[in-house]
Amino acid sequence: MDITSVTSYRAARTRADLALAPGEVVMAGGTWLMSELQPETTGFVDLTTLGWPDLEITDDGLRIGATCTIARLLAWVEREAPAEWTSLALARPAADALLASFKIWNTATVGGNVCRAFAAGAMIAFLSTLDATALVWTPDGGERRIAVAELVVDNAATSLAPGEVLRALDIPLTALTSRVALQKIALAELGRSGAVVTARVDPGGSSVFVVTAAVRRPRVLRFARIPGAGELRDAVASATDFYTDPLGSADWRRGVSVVLAERLRAGFAREAHEGAA
Ligand SMILES: Cc1cc2nc3c(=O)[nH]c(=O)nc-3n(C[C@H](O)[C@H](O)[C@H](O)COP(=O)(O)OP(=O)(O)OC[C@H]3O[C@@H](n4cnc5c(N)ncnc54)[C@H](O)[C@@H]3O)c2cc1C
Numbered sequence: 001m002d003i004t005s006v007t008s009y010r011a012a013r014t015r016a017d018l019a020l021a022p023g024e025v026v027m028a029g030g031t032w033l034m035s036e037l038q039p040e041t042t043g044f045v046d047l048t049t050l051g052w053p054d055l056e057i058t059d060d061g062l063r064i065g066a067t068c069t070i071a072r073l074l075a076w077v078e079r080e081a082p083a084e085w086t087s088l089a090l091a092r093p094a095a096d097a098l099l100a101s102f103k104i105w106n107t108a109t110v111g112g113n114v115c116r117a118f119a120a121g122a123m124i125a126f127l128s129t130l131d132a133t134a135l136v137w138t139p140d141g142g143e144r145r146i147a148v149a150e151l152v153v154d155n156a157a158t159s160l161a162p163g164e165v166l167r168a169l170d171i172p173l174t175a176l177t178s179r180v181a182l183q184k185i186a187l188a189e190l191g192r193s194g195a196v197v198t199a200r201v202d203p204g205g206s207s208v209f210v211v212t213a214a215v216r217r218p219r220v221l222r223f224a225r226i227p228g229a230g231e232l233r234d235a236v237a238s239a240t241d242f243y244t245d246p247l248g249s250a251d252w253r254r255g256v257s258v259v260l261a262e263r264l265r266a267g268f269a270r271e272a273h274e275g276a277a
Contacts, residue, residue, distance in 0.1 A: 132170060
């Protein structure tokens with residue numbers, strides 16, 4: 001795609017370089033920015049030249065640099081991550097839910113996926129399920145933290161203010177050793193997901209179910225244990241922001257989200273039963 005409105009490019013080297021001139025936007029992998037016309041944009045400021053570490057094990061858990069590519073995250077999870085961090089297994093099926101598959105995730109960044117904030121944001125499903133928080137740099141030189149599930153406020157909209165930059169995504173230790181699973185459905189075999197439901201069951205028995213793609217923003221449902229079928233069905237179905245687009249109607253999205261959530265619930269309940277027997 002020729003982005004004809006853009007006449008300047010700057011490689012950011014320091015935080016001061018992130019002060020944006022009118023018409024400038026920050027660019028990470030550029031897979032979305034370069035995929036369609038950007039009539040309001042006259043300049044790109046490249047974040048990938050800031051040298052942020054891709055992945056850091058901290059005292060509190062795992063930090064993913066916003067410019068870490070989805071491909072790098074997957075490779076690290078599958079070859080280098082601590083074996084006891086079982087929850088990271090969710091990264092692969094979440095990335096597989098990306099419509100454009102490996103061609104996009106080789107360049108697309110984890111932070112770019114979150115900031116683009118599409119309802120079918122693969123990394124949003126992954127990170128919301130693992131209770132990740134976003135570290136946001138504010139233009140005054142400060143920073144703020146917000147849950148990824150709350151940073152996304154609508155389909156293709158975040159609470160990032162002008163000039164704010166996502167620096168990193170932090171997954172807490174408490175969410176890294178859980179059991180996880182994902183279910184998804186798309187109207188077309190290789191089409192964008194119409195509904196994605198992810199779930200996590202912690203060693204203590206509490207559970208989290210997250211609906212994405214079917215609703216305009218992540219719907220995070222928390223339970224002190226694995227919920228009963230009716231309790232989960234009511235919690236999923238009561239969302240008010242199921243939406244209609246060419247990839248599915250709101251009613252269909254509600255119906256299939258309930259079914260996908262129940263499949264996850266039943267699988268976890270069966271495992272718990274077998275473990276106790
Ligand atoms: C064919 C195709 C299929 C796609 N399929 C999907 C899909 O299924 N699901 C999906 O979610 N997306 C999809 N996308 C959109 C996009 O490619 C992905 O969301 C990708 O992960 C964006 O990451 P990026 O690093 O390339 O972001 P960029 O294109 O560089 O940036 C995306 C947006 O985020 C902003 N941004 C990026 N990084 C930061 C940061 N650190 N701080 C603040 N703002 C930032 C940019 O200014 C821009 O507005 C698709 C795109 C194409 C072309």
